[in-house]
Amino acid sequence: MTEPNAGLPIQDSPFARKLSAFVRLSQTDLAVMSDLYRRRRVFPVGVDVIHQGQTDQCAYVLASGWACSYKILPEGTRQIVDFQIPGDFLGLRSVLFRTADHNVEPITPVHASEVTQRDLLAAFAETPRLATAVLWAASRDEAMVVEHLVDLGRRSATERMAHFLLELGARLRLVGMGDRTGYLCPLSQYLLADALGLSAVHVNRVLRELREEGLVTFQKGRVTFEDYDGLVTFAGFDRSYLDHEGPLLM
Amino acid sequence: MTEPNAGLPIQDSPFARKLSAFVRLSQTDLAVMSDLYRRRRVFPVGVDVIHQGQTDQCAYVLASGWACSYKILPEGTRQIVDFQIPGDFLGLRSVLFRTADHNVEPITPVHASEVTQRDLLAAFAETPRLATAVLWAASRDEAMVVEHLVDLGRRSATERMAHFLLELGARLRLVGMGDRTGYLCPLSQYLLADALGLSAVHVNRVLRELREEGLVTFQKGRVTFEDYDGLVTFAGFDRSYLDHEGPLLM
Incomplete structure (x- = not known):
């Protein structure tokens, strides 16, 4: 390989x-x-x-x-x-x-x-x-695990999914595997469900909701941000915990 | 002071x-x-x-x-x-x-x-x-935040409390602030509730349940392990994630 x-x-x-x-x-x-x-x-x-x-x-x-x-x-x-x-x-x-x-x-x-x-x-x-x-x-x-803890404790299922898709997008962009329009994503709904503390049926419903709101689409192994800024607002996504604005140490 | x-x-x-x-x-x-x-x-x-x-x-x-x-x-x-x-x-x-x-x-x-x-x-x-x-x-x-994530995702309220009290006990013992019989603990039920994703009423009920089972008592600012091994089994507490068995680096 x-x-x-x-x-x-x-x-x-x-x-x-x-x-x-x-x-x-x-x-x-x-x-x-x-x-x-x-x-x-x-x-x-x-x-x-x-x-x-x-x-x-x-x-x-x-x-x-x-x-x-x-x-x-x-x-x-x-x-x-x-x-x-x-x-x-x-x-x-x-x-x-x-x-x-x-x-x-x-x-x-x-x-x-x-x-x-x-x-x-x-x-x-x-x-x-x-x-x-x-x-x-x-x-x-x-910091990411802490965000996932906050997900389970304080965010609705739809906010949780939106936050997760944005976080993943920011991480992938840092290493050159995506941009503001979206990214390729091999995660199954089963894996998403397990990570986000949801059932597979629930994942399906939440993704449909985000798609129908015109915010983001996850289909055929690709996440597409339809309205990036709208999604950021919806999820309350403040990416400072990812600390991508560096380098701090010169 | x-x-x-x-x-x-x-x-x-x-x-x-x-x-x-x-x-x-x-x-x-x-x-x-x-x-x-x-x-x-x-x-x-x-x-x-x-x-x-x-x-x-x-x-x-x-x-x-x-x-x-x-x-x-x-x-x-x-x-x-x-x-x-x-x-x-x-x-x-x-x-x-x-x-x-x-x-x-x-x-x-x-x-x-x-x-x-x-x-x-x-x-x-x-x-x-x-x-x-x-x-x-x-x-x-x-590793501790991960355990708290598992708490919220996979443990019942009573297991969660038991796991938390054991973890805190192991951490305090490491720095000389407790032993196998228990430790002094200034945490209010309100703080416990917030950390464990429970209501204050629920915390109260769960602590009563653990006390009535003869496992652990949290009263007047002291946690007392009545049955340490029983509590470990009940909580599924495997303290290897705290890594206290060192030193590894000589």
Whole structure:
């Protein structure tokens, strides 16, 4: 399986594009990132990238494809926590833990670079700027989980969906995979339902409502913003928690 | 207002006790932490420590007292995200962002050390081990928000309360503020209700149920575990996401 982004110079990779929102990457930073980005692995759909309970302290940088992180509860039900797109870490949250506290599985075939805890510590010692960039990425991941918590606690099903589609759009745009008109999206209604705490029937109804209001359409694997500003207002979407206005660290 | 933990050597501070769960702190690490821990400020109840929207890139390390972090939604409602206890960072999530994405307010009078973004970057450059320890702390904060997401999505009100009281107990024990029998807790039923997505009446009923089952009592500002193991089983509490079994980094 050929990697879609293979051969891109490191500074044009989704990984560098994303971290550039926080830090102006120096030649040293890029060289260290290039090392981290080298040990590529391929995961077909159905093969977990990270297992809850694993103890080998490993994370990945997603080079191409989509993944989702989820928790399995003691009685066997699952809760999707978030989706990952190119440039995102997989398993960053628990790479420093004795035991991984969540699972990551591919939604489409995934190319990802393996980063061990040892690699990460060595990289931080070489360039503390990159350490802060990784802390920034972790903070942004946490900010997204907080938004999802607010979703479940305080937003209606339709606002929740609108907010989610806007967030995903902003994240994809940062790594060059979408624009203000929309983006390609491989997520099924089943996955959306699980992530947003809705039933599949409810997802269907909410998407129809947003389409009929002329705000956004999600059909045939493409999200199309029909009225971007109207959708932002409807969802109460304030993207400052994604912190895309950088770089702050020069 | 005298600080309860004033005069403790840095290695016995809640800050060091907490990070010691991840890293065996060297003399250099402790010296850098001591600098970070120096610029102490006092916040009475009712004065925000961090405001959503502020742009001065500042965080704090909580030395004594309790705080809570929350989001204000566009229409003015609020959602509590988490509570902070001594040793925790306040505002870590957005110290690297252009704009703070949340608020932090004291629940009791708070003594906290101001840490600017510049301090943090300088500390990381001096000891990358501390950078990884801060990333660990951020990852653990995220893991807790994920558990709260699972709470809202998948746990009953009673399981949610049980899980929350156990998590808080484990966090407090790590910094020497509780044991297997219980802990002092200044949280009102109103705060618990907001954090757990319940009404105050519901909180009252759920606490009565846990008490009548002989599992845990929360009365007069003290949480008492009547049957710790029974409560763990009831809540499906697997504390590996708190990663207290360290240190991993020697």
